[in-house]
Amino acid sequence: MPFLNAIFIVHYLRFLFKERSEEMNLQILELFSGIGGMNYAFKESGIPGQIVAAVDINTNANAVYTHNNRQTTVLNNNVQKLNLKTLEKLQINCILMSPPCQPHTRVGHKKDIEDNRSHGLMHICSLLPECTFVRYILMENVKGFEGSLAHSQYIKALRKAGFYYREFILSPTQLNIPNTRYRYYCLARRDKNFPFEGEHIWTEIPTIKQHQKCINTIKNILESDNLLSADFLVDQRTLDRRVLLMDIVTSNSTNTMCFTKAYAYYIEGTGSIFCPLKPEQMHQIFGKLKHLDNGNSSKENQALERRELLQSLHLRYFTPREVARLMGFPETFNFPLEITNRQKYKLLGNSINVQLVSELIKVLCLQE
Numbered sequence: 001m002p003f004l005n006a007i008f009i010v011h012y013l014r015f016l017f018k019e020r021s022e023e024m025n026l027q028i029l030e031l032f033s034g035i036g037g038m039n040y041a042f043k044e045s046g047i048p049g050q051i052v053a054a055v056d057i058n059t060n061a062n063a064v065y066t067h068n069n070r071q072t073t074v075l076n077n078n079v080q081k082l083n084l085k086t087l088e089k090l091q092i093n094c095i096l097m098s099p100p101c102q103p104h105t106r107v108g109h110k111k112d113i114e115d116n117r118s119h120g121l122m123h124i125c126s127l128l129p130e131c132t133f134v135r136y137i138l139m140e141n142v143k144g145f146e147g148s149l150a151h152s153q154y155i156k157a158l159r160k161a162g163f164y165y166r167e168f169i170l171s172p173t174q175l176n177i178p179n180t181r182y183r184y185y186c187l188a189r190r191d192k193n194f195p196f197e198g199e200h201i202w203t204e205i206p207t208i209k210q211h212q213k214c215i216n217t218i219k220n221i222l223e224s225d226n227l228l229s230a231d232f233l234v235d236q237r238t239l240d241r242r243v244l245l246m247d248i249v250t251s252n253s254t255n256t257m258c259f260t261k262a263y264a265y266y267i268e269g270t271g272s273i274f275c276p277l278k279p280e281q282m283h284q285i286f287g288k289l290k291h292l293d294n295g296n297s298s299k300e301n302q303a304l305e306r307r308e309l310l311q312s313l314h315l316r317y318f319t320p321r322e323v324a325r326l327m328g329f330p331e332t333f334n335f336p337l338e339i340t341n342r343q344k345y346k347l348l349g350n351s352i353n354v355q356l357v358s359e360l361i362k363v364l365c366l367q368e
């Protein structure tokens, strides 16, 4: 009899272990996949599993994704074309997604669910209650999404589908990464014991107080202190008109502005500008610029002097590699040759902070 008991216990433990490892073998569908930020975040989380398929309609984004992840199936497709049958066939148990944020931004006119770009997410909402095989969902969107009708409909769909969800508004600066990027995150799990309950929106990751392995000054992400390639220097016309609107940082700075898809195209509010000088040298030049108008020299001489002073700041844009580093992409991440700098900034500006999302994937899947 004791022998039979022992066999029973061994089988029971095996069963439990199998259940657990199956649970942790994520089979992921990455929706609105862009350049694959979610894929990198998932790899960084160390959780076993794979991206079964990634779906996006942007051919440039898909080219970058495939260039870096040849083994992942990237479907050049509209999310609205997905149906229950396709999802069943993919045998997924997890969805990672960052739907378009333009319907919820000021620049995108905040048209919310009236904006065509919301239709993909609304389509997913309509499928969710039928997708009983999906156990985990992570969704990212812009800060402000939480007050939208799209948000209400998403939460309604999660509830109807039997998910328990937790909401967050977080920025990578909370992990000591020198880049501000406040974003809305929703973690949903079909598990009533999902921790960190509460109807409020979390403004920190409850499992993390102080992140250890992190870059905390700009110096650590620079390709070169003196990178003055004409491609990245701020042009004279922009300097003349916009210098006072720029968020200028030096290598000792511990923060940069959120980089948006319009970086290096528009100046105001699209991301920080780098000055390779020491902060005191930079401030000295700005001091001289301020007092130019009080001098006795002619208007032409003043203009000439102003131009020289502005040039002596050596202001430049952060390179796409530097922006990718700030967003937590690994050094192995690269762009195909045909992708222009403008397109690189656009794609990176639309992407996610890989390190922050990887911490959230751990909370989503591992936290008991």
Ligand SMILES: C[S@@+](CC[C@H](N)C(=O)[O-])C[C@H]1O[C@@H](n2cnc3c(N)ncnc32)[C@H](O)[C@@H]1O
Binding pocket: 032, 033, 034, 035, 036, 037, 038, 055, 056, 057, 058, 061, 077, 078, 079, 080, 097, 098, 099, 100, 101, 117, 119, 120, 347, 350, 351, 352
């Ligand atoms: C916020 S970005 C996602 C970024 C992505 N997580 C990354 O790391 O690059 C939104 C993406 O959704 C895509 N998209 C928008 N509407 C779509 C639709 N209906 N079907 C498929 N993709 C769509 C856009 O092309 C864009 O790449």
